[in-house]
Amino acid sequence: MKNIILLVLALCAFAAKAQNNFKVPPYETFKLKNGLTVYLMEQHEVPLINVSAVFDAGAINDGQNYGLASLTADALLFGTQKYTKAQIEEMTDYVGASLSTYASKDNAGLAASFAVKDQEKLFELIQQVLIHPVFDATEFDKHKQRTLLELAQAKESPRSVMGNYYNAFLFGNFPYATPTTGSKSTVEKIDVAAVKAFYQSNYTTGKGAISIVGDFKAADMKKKVTALFGDWKTAPARMVKRVAPNLEFDKARVLLVNKDDARETTFMIGGKGIDYNSPDYVPVVVINTILGGRFTSWLNDALRVNSGLTYGAGSRFTRYKYAGTFGISTFTKNSTTIPAIDMALSVLDSLHKHGINEEILASAKAYVKGDFPPDYESAGALARLLTDMFTYNFDESLINTFQSKVDGLTIAQAKNIIATYFPKDKLQFVLVGKASEIREQVKKYGELSEKQIKADGF
Numbered sequence: 001m002k003n004i005i006l007l008v009l010a011l012c013a014f015a016a017k018a019q020n021n022f023k024v025p026p027y028e029t030f031k032l033k034n035g036l037t038v039y040l041m042e043q044h045e046v047p048l049i050n051v052s053a054v055f056d057a058g059a060i061n062d063g064q065n066y067g068l069a070s071l072t073a074d075a076l077l078f079g080t081q082k083y084t085k086a087q088i089e090e091m092t093d094y095v096g097a098s099l100s101t102y103a104s105k106d107n108a109g110l111a112a113s114f115a116v117k118d119q120e121k122l123f124e125l126i127q128q129v130l131i132h133p134v135f136d137a138t139e140f141d142k143h144k145q146r147t148l149l150e151l152a153q154a155k156e157s158p159r160s161v162m163g164n165y166y167n168a169f170l171f172g173n174f175p176y177a178t179p180t181t182g183s184k185s186t187v188e189k190i191d192v193a194a195v196k197a198f199y200q201s202n203y204t205t206g207k208g209a210i211s212i213v214g215d216f217k218a219a220d221m222k223k224k225v226t227a228l229f230g231d232w233k234t235a236p237a238r239m240v241k242r243v244a245p246n247l248e249f250d251k252a253r254v255l256l257v258n259k260d261d262a263r264e265t266t267f268m269i270g271g272k273g274i275d276y277n278s279p280d281y282v283p284v285v286v287i288n289t290i291l292g293g294r295f296t297s298w299l300n301d302a303l304r305v306n307s308g309l310t311y312g313a314g315s316r317f318t319r320y321k322y323a324g325t326f327g328i329s330t331f332t333k334n335s336t337t338i339p340a341i342d343m344a345l346s347v348l349d350s351l352h353k354h355g356i357n358e359e360i361l362a363s364a365k366a367y368v369k370g371d372f373p374p375d376y377e378s379a380g381a382l383a384r385l386l387t388d389m390f391t392y393n394f395d396e397s398l399i400n401t402f403q404s405k406v407d408g409l410t411i412a413q414a415k416n417i418i419a420t421y422f423p424k425d426k427l428q429f430v431l432v433g434k435a436s437e438i439r440e441q442v443k444k445y446g447e448l449s450e451k452q453i454k455a456d457g458f
Helices: 002-020 068-075 085-094 116-131 137-154 158-171 184-189 192-202 218-229 281-291 298-306 334-354 358-371 379-392 402-408 411-421 435-445
Strands: 028-031 037-042 048-055 098-103 108-115 208-214 253-258 264-272 314-319 324-333 428-433 447-452
Touching (some): 037 218, 068 098, 068 137, 108 116, 116 218, 158 324, 208 218, 281 411, 298 314
Antiparallel strands (some): 028 037
């Protein structure tokens, strides 16, 4: 029994040491002649290969065709010069591989995971999907109809669309205001021709990257990637100069989104956050952990544990390439809307008035450090990390210094972080609920405007 206890203690000590010394594993990077950036990282623990590819083809490039980036990414899998959609799905399923595409606000891309023994077939499939999509019209039309149905269904769940209303309210005319998935009126107008044009303009090697992480020899993989993608000729990369949006608000505002049959009010309160490369990202994470970033946070304790006003409350910083938002979010019964909002505001006010002490800070530090390494323990996560480094223009030092920055945060610095990044006045409120029951009460929070949830868009 004693030996078992000693073994457990040794393993815990080893895990703690590994946690406190986490570093991005070695990798190499190079560019193909066509401008495509390649990252290679050897990981020999299991016989798997993970691939992540990204392009400057996110929703920020949609223009007025909201949802175009998302539909284009989806349509990459609707068939290629060699394979139909059904064949792509059959080939991946048969060998237990995964292959998916996506679009976010800042980029679009592909993710894949497969066994080493199946790499020849899967790499060929990835090449086909990225370089030779045919955008099958029949498959596209079926998918478009499903998308329109999903957009309509989403409006039945306020929590699923709250982020769209919040972004639209805060970002105004900047492209982050528009939902990645689009809206009914914009998706209806998008056809195969628009998708093909978006692909040709935005999936360019000059603003693209591919990372490969797994069980291989880098020298061999370099030859393979060059053979697969070296001859890919795309349109020149477009240079778009973007000015970060101004999220400094001159007054408190309230957007009330009416849902006539709502029995609950779902709300977000906040304002300006941080962009992806903020130098204060780490201390912001630590402080937000205390406020609303974990189950034992102040917000969850106040609104769920102590008062029973909700099943859960929290806060988060959502980061994009050019800007970000901060938001406190929860939901409550119609009758307790005002008490819940007031309590959330009281917790935020307490953070500013009373700050934190050493014990609270130490607990948050331990939580953040414990939660950090698992984010990058899998080869798939490391592959995505490398392409994130490309998209958001950071290097491994952000990861390698994360824990030391957590350890180095002092009470004095925490006080400054709270004052700088956690908005306390001129707050922005977005509420989805039954307007007739809460309209008069919520006017006290700021200038009121209203929308109908059944109306198109956000």
